[in-house]
Amino acid sequence: MRCPSLMLVTCAALLTTAVGCGDSSSDRGPRAKPEVVQNLRARNQAGSAAGQSGGSSMDQADGWGTIRGRFVYGGQPPARPPLSVTKDVQFCGQHRVLDESLVVGPDGGVKNVVVFLRTRDPKVHESYAEKIKQPVVFDNRDCRFEPHVLLVHTSQPVEILNSDPVGHNTSVQFQRNPSFSQGVASNQRVVQKMDVAETLPAPAACNVHPWMGGWIVVKDNPYMAVTDENGNFVIENVPAGVELEFQVWHERGAGNQGSVDGTGSVTNVDRGRFKVTVPKDGEVDLKDITLPPSSFRS
Amino acid sequence: MTNQLTGAISVMDSKHSPMPGELAPSTHHRGPVAPLAERHGSWSRGAAWAAWAVAVCLTFAGCGQPEVEFGLNRLIVPPVNLVVQSREAQLVDQNRPAGEIAEELATLKETYLHNEQMLASALTAVFGTPDDPYAWPGLGLDIKKLRMAAGPTGVRGVTRGLYREHCVHCHGINGDGLGPTARFLNPYPRNFQLGVFKFTSTNQGRKPTTEDLERTLREGIPGTAMPSFRLQSPAEIEALVEYVKYLSMRGEVQNQLMTAIEAVGGPIDENQLAEELQVALDLVARSWNEAEDYIVVPAQRPPFRSEQERLASIARGKEIFLNAGKANCIGCHGPTGLGDGGQVDYDVWTKLQREQEARYPGLAQLWPLPVRPAEPRNLHQGIYRGGRRPVDLYRRIYAGIKGTPMPAQGQTLKPDEIWSVVDYVMSLPYEHEQASPAPPSVHRAGL
Incomplete structure (x- = not known):
């Protein structure tokens, strides 16, 4: 029968046409879930857009404490290549501008690791009132x-x-x-x-x-810190007696959103996160947290 | 592509083809392909051919009209396989046990697919689909205008489908600048999804005003493939501008929501999604709504009283232009304004592409535009993309050009210094003419 083969040809032609006029990216992601779409619209119309996601744990906070720690590089420290100074060479060229994206100190401490609080709406100690x-x-x-x-x-x-x-x-x-x-x-x-x-x-x-x-x-x-050239950080007067979750970020962090993985004697850092509860008027020293080279993008 | 094809077939299959003017249903109807062949035998030959003819006509006439969908921005939301590969490489490097790796990757995959779908759902809730746009209360979008611009073209007696008629072939259905002609153009068409527009009357970091976008449509962008749409009626231009805002907002909400979802970590539930969505929507709505408050209004100055005065201003502008310690124009535009300062830098759209492609090597296939550096403008050409009125150049210097390496100098230069730089820059195309005649616009017509 001639019909099917002819149809096949038409089909091929159709396909080519359709391909030719579409957008270029082929993988556009999943479809919306109709019930989620409806629920979100309904919530908005009811004026109760934001749900309450997990009440604050801060009610149980009692007093204040300090958290400190140190990040060390778990391998041979990478070299810091000089950056190529292409502009205003007369002035900028006088300074040996080195790559700062991953700075490891003589004792293996990693500089410029950022630690910030993930727990929402923390109680804030009065010592910060002026500072901020x-x-x-x-x-x-x-x-x-x-x-x-x-x-x-x-x-x-x-x-x-x-x-x-x-x-x-x-x-x-x-x-x-x-x-x-x-x-x-x-x-x-x-x-x-x-x-x-x-x-x-x-x-x-x-x-x-x-x-x-x-x-x-x-x-x-105000609960954030950046490590110094020895890899140390300290955050003072955090709410005590409640579990706090922190995020660890580095500009070369290979994980999602710049996160790093690390292992330590007090806590590990898993995909950039660790939890800690500081005792009232006390201190938690996380000691050394080792960041393996694979935590950083090359 | 498959969607478009099955879409065409599903129209033929379905019991009711959409009537002219009827809005296509927002829930997608994906007709299966296989049954056609099966059913073929039971059909009379004539009917089969007639049906094919209809299908062919539909496909050719509409280029995928029956079903068009928005997609996710793959630079912001890479496909799951690339995300998993990236994490796998890390875990393998850490010498984790194979079982542990497999477990984490399986969880990651499941979580990511779930979150991706929640993101897509939130975007559909707020913005609807290309055929059936939705104006979320609070974003300040006008549904009537959106409907004129959205949807398929060619419906008699109804103005709609303007975006697909005039814009989609360059700017793409998502407004990502990935339309089929994009790769042949230089500069590439604007990707609206970052919500950044180069040529505005507003200060740095601020959105364009409605008038700014309308002006771009009316005037086009000289020196680029963006034509003037002056032949469209004012109502049609308004509708298109509304749609450009809509696509931008969709892109911005997508970026913010994706960041928030990833920061929450784990599979996001509907409550968290609603909460994060509200935060994103408030920020995006606010930025667009307050644009008018940040219009740069230059200090007026009297017209030149003599030719000497004009030449003195040009000379002063040149001095400022060459001063590397101040605005440092020379650093990029070069000592003679040829754009030959030897600078290699990128605009924000390209920077995002470079970063994400470095992170997810497979991404380049989904973003088919090769990277190009942002070139400092050669100021001798007399072509001013953001408009050739002196006030346009004033604003380019005062507020910079958003998304590009050109910074704002509104705080380094005083207003009369900026005017002198404008005078100098506008004299450059005429530099070699002996008398150095005043370009017609130097009298600040149109200010």
């Missing part, structure tokens, strides 16, 4: 950002400084706050303010000097 209003400085100095990782509370203004004789611009790409890309002339100071906590650290760059990179962590609670 003080401006913090993000300096363009020696053709790099100082500090490399800046911690900011949403109540704090950020003073962007340019201590160099060359013009910089500081470009920060936020997800929840308005991004900015701010020219900063030599010896100038420009103030920026972020009103909303960011889920993840936001990358900072200077478009004039593409090797410059930094990070800004914006949170609406």
